[in-house]
Amino acid sequence: MAEDSLADQLNVPEWLNEQFVTDVLRSHEKEPDLRVTKLDFTPGSAKGDNYASVIIRARVEYITQKGFFSKSLIIKTVLEMFAGSALFKTEIGMYRKVLPEFARILRENNDTSRLYAECIYYSLEPSQVMIFEDLGEMDYAMVRDRVLTHGEICGAYSKLAKFHALSMKIINERPEFVKEFKDGICLVDIPYMSSGMGPFKDFLGRIPELDRYKTHFEKIEVHFIDRLRDIMKEYQTNPQPGYYVLCHGDYHTRNIMVKHNKESGGFEDCMLLDYQGCYVAPLAFDLMYSIYMLMNREQRIGELETLLNYYFSVLRETLRKIGYQGKLPDPPAFWKEMYRLKDYEFLFLSTYLPMSVGLSLETATNEETDDKLQDFIEECKSILARFERSGYFENL
CATH class of the missing domain: 3.90.1200 (Aminoglycoside 3'-phosphotransferase; Chain: A, domain 2)
Known part of the structure; x- marks a missing residue:
């Protein structure tokens, strides 16, 4: 990814902050006392890769009662011009019920193929956002x-x-x-x-x-x-x-x-x-x-x-x-x-x-x-x- 494109791509919304990421990880990890100690954002994709979304990579360091951890997350938010479309509703519906059901059917039939990355958080309100494991x-x-x-x-x-x-x-x-x-x-x-x-x-x-x-x-x-x-x-x-x-x-x-x-x-x-x-x-x-x-x-x-x-x-x-x-x-x-x-x-x-x-x-x-x-x-x-x-x- 060209360095001169980073500033153009990295436009982190105000709501995407340490508290938001803390709340997401507390829920996902089932650790109510989880505390984020470091949070860095970088572009999650190259310029032109995404038509309707902004992709941001979050590198997070955090602490729980079990110890210190770090992980990388891919955060997907909607471009303003597509905020009224059904795109995020469709994708959330896929991750909420369809893709897990597909995975269940494959497992029952001894097929270990993975069709999707894990989605650890999604929401349509107040902001359209999905958060994935970083492949x-x-x-x-x-x-x-x-x-x-x-x-x-x-x-x-x-x-x-x-x-x-x-x-x-x-x-x-x-x-x-x-x-x-x-x-x-x-x-x-x-x-x-x-x-x-x-x-x-x-x-x-x-x-x-x-x-x-x-x-x-x-x-x-x-x-x-x-x-x-x-x-x-x-x-x-x-x-x-x-x-x-x-x-x-x-x-x-x-x-x-x-x-x-x-x-x-x-x-x-x-x-x-x-x-x-x-x-x-x-x-x-x-x-x-x-x-x-x-x-x-x-x-x-x-x-x-x-x-x-x-x-x-x-x-x-x-x-x-x-x-x-x-x-x-x-x-x-x-x-x-x-x-x-x-x-x-x-x-x-x-x-x-x-x-x-x-x-x-x-x-x-x-x-x-x-x-x-x-x-x-x-x-x-x-x-x-x-x-x-x-x-x-x-x-x-």
Whole structure:
């Protein structure tokens, strides 16, 4: 983390003081006489990592009747502009009842996987705040300045598959348990995410190798935003045959932390973070999102089916293990569900992908020598050919 960014990030609210931390630790440790002797705050994440929250790391030294102790805590508070949103209510609901229930089911079936960091305190009033164990103290780390390895992505998909399988069991047996989780992050309601299809369509028309796809996107452009909004709400309003899960809603590289063996350097585990966007929706939502938010260019081109099939294998294995009573999904039905959610992938290809590599498509042509543009054109060729093979352009 750059030193010149520390002052910009560290804006500790007045209520977050020694007395507040003392009260939290007294309750958590069940030590009414606990006394904090030292408290230091530093930024808990890098600038730009969090969209709706402020993350602060608190290093605490304290004394109880049992002796002297120290620990590091991660404190998550809401940005003022999001104070009226449901984000913290959703995440607290996940940590209060859903994630502990998922953990219970895994334990009962001899699965020791951890899906979340321990939350030692949460509150909506008078301040929206959550306090977690510091995963950094357990050798978990964010992946920065590089892409995820194959092993790390498989680890992330394994955790997501288990999360999805557990929610499928709950939805099948006790749907009211997750009824409150209905307000996901609708990407097309974010202005920059709803305005990319036109420039992308015109860009295709300027690239000879891609021009034949332009007419498809002229048709897609007309109704795909409305279709995406409808699909996000369909579980509540118009359920369809398919696989509904509790989606994570924001499954990208910055929302996982990975752990490697100290001696060998080999991948050991990953931990899911940030359950603020959870909602019941088709499982393909998280997977479409992850294709563009977890995978890199080479993985999207060369390993996509391998990685998604790995996710699916863990999903089926976990459903069997935890005693899922519904019909197990099979591979054809899984890929049919991905096809049904194709509008979501149209959104990511047309809007997020060029933005993520810093491209403006409004004037770009293949006569330019910019490496980013040429790489984007080559990736479009591969992705659009896959869309065609998968029947994405049929019955538009």
